[in-house]
């Protein structure tokens with residue numbers, strides 16, 4: 001695996017609580033699922049990788065450059081795509097203006113922007129709503145507009161924080177197909193509570209608990225960790241439950 005994102009000894013604290021603690025992670029091209037219970041630290045990790053939050057300790061290298069220096073930071077921001085769990089927008093912007101605005105923030109060459117914006121909007125199935133104002137979109141459509149801004153610059157590293165929340169089943173299937181396509185040459189990290197997303201779209205899966213990485217492997221390996229006696233309605237849910245149970249038992 002060629003490593004494009006490398007995290008070493010990462011710690012992020014809020015007051016006395018460590019949201020991330022001594023976290024190591026390597027990611028290469030492909031779709032990586034990020035699972036974990038509420039409060040595990042998934043969003044915090046995404047925010048660090050998206051350069052929104054500075055670590056309190058540890059190193060992050062993105063596409064070969066450390067985020068701790070100004071040159072690395074600027075180059076990373078141009079080659080990143082980030083869909084936060086919730087995002088702000090000007091309600092009177094149209095979908096096209098919203099996506100254009102992000103293309104501009106990511107310092108894309110002006111001549112490339114119109115085509116790239118239309119392509120991104122088309123890839124999320126919103127072309128027929130491109131001239132609608134953001135305030136007139138449904139929740140699922142807003143999320144799709146959010147996905148369009150994340151992919152507009154053809155990023156090498158894509159970070160999606162719960163992208164499938166609010167999407168209808170058909171849109172979820174289409175989004176998973178888009179994930180698989182994006183993962184052919186980019187690093188795609190997707191946090192989700194929907195374990196079916198992982199089975200359907202991910203080449204690797206990481207599981208976090210209490211700020212630490214407790215599993216990192218193939219979806220089939222997480223499935224194999226579960227047994228008939230574990231709680232869960234699907235093989236991967238049973239694997240998820242088994243890994244958490246074993247980790248917590250070992251920590252006692």
Ligand SMILES: Nc1ncnc2c1ncn2[C@@H]1O[C@H](COP(=O)(O)OP(=O)(O)OP(=O)(O)O)[C@@H](O)[C@H]1O
Nearest residue numbers: 014017018019036037038039040041042043044045
């Ligand atoms: N701005 C903040 N101020 C204080 N504590 C925070 C803040 N953001 C996150 N935390 C804490 O950090 C820990 C990790 O939170 P984080 O949002 O990263 O978890 P998560 O895995 O994304 O959870 P969820 O599945 O609920 O989205 C939690 O204990 C949370 O309470």
